[in-house]
Amino acid sequence: MLTREDAIRWLQEHGLFANARDWNFGQSVCVWANQETDPNTGITVCHNMVILYPESGEWHFCDPSTQKYETRRCGSLAEAAQEAVKHFSA
Secondary structure (H helix, E strand, O other), X not given: OOOHHHHHHHHHHOOOEEEEEEEOOEEXXXXXXXXXXXXXOOOEEEEOOEEEEEEOOEEEEEEOOOOOOEEEEEEOHXXXXXXXXXXXXX
16 A cells, blocks of 8 residues: 555445544544534534544554543554554454
């Protein structure tokens, strides 16, 4: 898996929601397991989102939903995607 698009497809094949995002985490991938859309506003809420992001030539896994703001260095994008699957399988 070499691109964000490859990672997104792979994550979706493993039953997760995933989307590319360009923001303060750089060209990252947001991953979540559950979402709901408010029928009145059309706003979709993504629950327990984690972020896969590049930094200094390596990919990292970040879980901002915890108070300790867990971040792990994974190395490759494939390893970060596998970390996300493990996270939501636990």
